[in-house]
């Protein structure tokens with residue numbers, strides 16, 4: 384096997400889930416977000432692990448991901464966060480995948496598919512998304528009354544949850560979140576004034592949970608006779624979102640998370656070969672690195688097709704023999720080169736760590752994100768499909 388793999392600690396994932404569930408309790412229950420192949424961590428390894436840890440709900444992006452999750456976890460609720468695409472309602476119903484919906488055509492397709500499947504009144508749960516300011520998905524508050532008729536008595540559809548997405552829960556002052564919750568409060572009043580009842584208020588991702596928002600969300604839910612459901616993703620995988628602007632003093636939930644959450648993924652490769660080059664040797668495409676002295680170079684089996692950002696060439700380092708070795712020259716599609724001149728004994732077969740710990744050194748997903756101008760979510764989800772995920 385080509386030596387480029389990701390080690391997934393499902394035990395850490397289980398512990399992280401249990402920690403977050405305790406953090407949410409008694410205010411809220413959790414829906415474990417496992418979309419995009421569990422943030423690149425492998426749905427097949429991660430979905431059963433969070434269910435073992437007690438998750439009753441899984442969140443994926445699409446019907447396709449939902450079918451994969453259903454096959455792994457036959458008895459768990461599966462929610463699709465990006466709605467159904469045209470023509471997919473029948474599959475969603477067949478596989479008991481609960482959609483988030485907001486477009487009238489989505490509700491119409493669901494209702495028609497439910498009737499075709501012989502569903503009894505109120506037997507197909509739907510989570511209605513409300514746009515409280517992100518302008519991405521969701522019914523606009525001013526247009527909410529248009530959807531009410533879809534949940535009228537006799538309809539096979541049941542309004543199980545009102546859902547919204549917080550778009551600035553990582554801003555420590557919480558101002559935008561308060562505005563979004565206030566907007567939601569008004570919409571929930573209109574929903575009950577229309578004679579409809581939703582059991583769940585489905586609001587808040589990792590940042591909201593760690594910032595201590597479970598309580599205000601649960602209080603809002605309780606005012607409307609609802610229960611709160613939060614949807615953490617990143618924190619499950621052991622990464623704490625960065626708050627910007629940061630907190631002056633960290634809320635207890637965030638301090639506890641920083642101490643308790645453990646990274647689930649380590650990304651590794653190995654040294655294919657080592658060579659010595661004289662001063663003046665050019666390294667990699669376009670010779671963007673020229674040896675200024677005799678150097679030792681290690682060729683590593685990882686490139687941008689594996690998800691190592693091409694912009695990190697000449698600007699980052701990987702771990703070998705417990706030391707930081709600079710990436711020299713451009714990152715190629717399948718390979719990259721480390722300067723190991725200062726690291727004695729490096730040889731073919733040595734393990735190289737891209738994300739994780741080796742000896743006393745650690746490289747985190749945040750380190751990659753900072754160096755390549757992105758966020759940990761993208762660092763994880765672009766780890767290539769050909770990088771084998773192994774359970775450790």
Ligand SMILES: *Cc1c(COP(=O)(O)O)cnc(C)c1O
Pocket residue numbers: 416418464548587588589590614615616617618
């Ligand atoms: C991805 C996603 C989440 C999880 O977000 P994190 O910041 O990773 O916790 C929650 N809700 C929705 C709708 C999402 O798309």
